[in-house]
Amino acid sequence: MRTQVAIIGAGPAGLLLSHLLAADGVESVVLETRSREYVAARIRAGLLESSTVDILAACGLDGRLREQGLEHRGIYLQWPEERHHLDFVDLVGRSVWVYGQTEVTRDLVAARDAVGQQFVYEISDTALHDLDSDRPYLTYVDVDGREQRLDADAIAGCDGSFGPSRKAIPSGVGQTWERAYPFAWFGILADVAPSTDELIYAWHPDGFALHSMRSESVSRLYLQVPPDTDPATWSDDQIWEALARRLGHGQNGWQLHPGPITDRSVLPMRSYVYEPMRYGRLFLAGDAAHIVPPTGAKGLNLAVADVALLAPALAAMINKGDHAAADSYSERALRRVWRCTHFSWWMTTMLHTHGDDFDAQLQKSQLQWVSSSAAGSAGLAENYAGLPISY
Ligand code: FAS
Numbered sequence: 592m593r594t595q596v597a598i599i600g601a602g603p604a605g606l607l608l609s610h611l612l613a614a615d616g617v618e619s620v621v622l623e624t625r626s627r628e629y630v631a632a633r634i635r636a637g638l639l640e641s642s643t644v645d646i647l648a649a650c651g652l653d654g655r656l657r658e659q660g661l662e663h664r665g666i667y668l669q670w671p672e673e674r675h676h677l678d679f680v681d682l683v684g685r686s687v688w689v690y691g692q693t694e695v696t697r698d699l700v701a702a703r704d705a706v707g708q709q710f711v712y713e714i715s716d717t718a719l720h721d722l723d724s725d726r727p728y729l730t731y732v733d734v735d736g737r738e739q740r741l742d743a744d745a746i747a748g749c750d751g752s753f754g755p756s757r758k759a760i761p762s763g764v765g766q767t768w769e770r771a772y773p774f775a776w777f778g779i780l781a782d783v784a785p786s787t788d789e790l791i792y793a794w795h796p797d798g799f800a801l802h803s804m805r806s807e808s809v810s811r812l813y814l815q816v817p818p819d820t821d822p823a824t825w826s827d828d829q830i831w832e833a834l835a836r837r838l839g840h841g842q843n844g845w846q847l848h849p850g851p852i853t854d855r856s857v858l859p860m861r862s863y864v865y866e867p868m869r870y871g872r873l874f875l876a877g878d879a880a881h882i883v884p885p886t887g888a889k890g891l892n893l894a895v896a897d898v899a900l901l902a903p904a905l906a907a908m909i910n911k912g913d914h915a916a917a918d919s920y921s922e923r924a925l926r927r928v929w930r931c932t933h934f935s936w937w938m939t940t941m942l943h944t945h946g947d948d949f950d951a952q953l954q955k956s957q958l959q960w961v962s963s964s965a966a967g968s969a970g971l972a973e974n975y976a977g978l979p980i981s982y
C-alpha cells in the first residue's frame with residue numbers, strides 16, 4: 592500500500608491528525624495495534640481545555656460535546672477546613688469542559704468513518720524504515736498474520752508512550768528527561784451524581800484527592816496511593832471513606848455522596864519529555880513524545896495541541912514542497928510541551944504529600960497564596976484553562 596501520511600496509533604493524537612490532514616486534502620492511513628472496540632472503551636482523561644474545544648469546534652467536532660459535556664468556570668482548591676473557588680472566566684476569560692476522552696474518541700472515529708478513513712486495526716510487529724529518506728515506509732503483520740508494507744511521504748508517531756516510533760530514532764539523536772513520582776493515582780468511576788458543581792483538588796495530610804465527573808450522573812474520583820497499590824486490595828467502603836476524609840466531608844455542611852463503583856485502576860505518575868519530536872520523515876505527537884502527571888489535566892490536551900501544529904506542517908510539506916513548518920515543528924511544539932510539563936509538575940508537587948513536614952508547610956503556604964492572590968490564581972488559571980496553541 593501507499594499513502595501520504597502513515598499514522599501509527601488510533602488514540603486522540605492519531606485520530607485528530609487524520610481529520611486535520613484530510614481537511615487540507617492530505618490522505619492518511621491510521622494503523623492501530625488494539626481492536627477498534629478496545630480503543631473505544633479505554634477510560635482516560637476527562638477535561639478539555641479551551642484551546643482543545645476551539646480546535647474541535649473549528650473542525651465541526653463539538654456537537655455532542657456542547658450537548659453532553661459540562662462547561663466549568665473553574666475549580667476548587669481544598670485543604671483541611673478551607674475550600675477556595677478559582678474562577679477561570681473571571682481570571683483569564685476562558686472556561687474548561689468536562690467531556691471524557693472516550694467521548695472525544697467516539698466523535699473522532701465517527702467523523703473519520705463517515706468519510707471512509709482507512710483504518711487498520713489489530714496489527715502487530717510494527718516497524719519503521721528509511722526514516723532519513725524521502726520515501727519512508729512501515730512494515731507490520733495484519734490481523735490475518737500476513738506481512739504488510741505501507742509506503743508514505745511521512746510517518747506520524749502517535750503510538751503513545753510504549754509504541755515503536757520514538758524507539759525507531761537512532762540512539763544518540765535524541766535526549767530524554769524523566770521524573771518518576773513516589774505515588775500513583777487510584778481512579779474510580781461511580782454511578783452517582785457528582786457531589787460538587789466543579790472539580791475539587793484537595794490537599795490532605797493523608798494524601799491528595801480529586802473529585803471530577805463524567806456527567807450529571809457519573810462521578811470520576813482519584814486518590815493518591817503508593818505506586819505499587821493493587822486496586823483489588825481496597826474495599827469500596829475504604830475508598831469512599833478515604834475520599835470523604837480528604838475531600839472535606841462534613842466541612843461547612845458539604846457531603847460526599849458515595850455510589851456503586853463501576854471501574855477502578857491505578858495510574859502511575861511520571862513526567863517524561865523526548866526531544867526532538869522529529870527525525871527525518873518521522874514526526875512524533877502526543878504521549879509518544881511526552882507524558883505528564885494528570886494533576887494538570889494536560890495529557891490529552893497536549894496531544895491535541897501537537898497535532899494542531901503538525902497537520903498544517905505536513906500539509907505544506909506534502910502539498911507544496913514547503914518544509915519550513917515541518918522543520919520548525921519540534922521546536923514550536925516543545926515550547927508548549929515544556930510549559931505544560933512544568934505546570935503539571937507544579938500542580939503535582941503542590942498537592943501531593945509525601946511525609947515531609949517541612950514540605951507540607953510549604954504546600955499549605957503555596958495553596959493559601961494561589962487561592963488568595965490575584966497573580967497566583969491568574970497564573971494557575973492561565974495554565975489550566977489552556978494557553979494559545981501557538982504559545
Ligand atoms: P494514546 O496512548 O491515547 O494512543 C496511542 C495509540 O497507539 C494507542 O491506541 C495504542 O494502542 C497505539 N499503539 C501503541 N503501539 C502501537 C503499535 N506498535 N502499532 C500501532 N498502534 C500502536 N490524561 C489526562 O489529561 N487526564 C487523565 O486523567 C488521564 N488518565 C490516564 C489514564 C491512563 C491509564 C493513561 C495510560 C493515560 C491517561 N491520561 C490522562 C493521558 C492520556 O489521556 C493521554 O495523554 C492521551 O491518551 C494521549 O493521546 P495519544 O498521544 O493519542 O496516545
Ligand code: PHB
Pocket residue numbers: 635636637638790803804811885886887888889
Ligand atoms: C478526569 O476527569 O479524569 C480528570 C480531571 C482533571 C485532572 C485529571 C483527570 O487533572
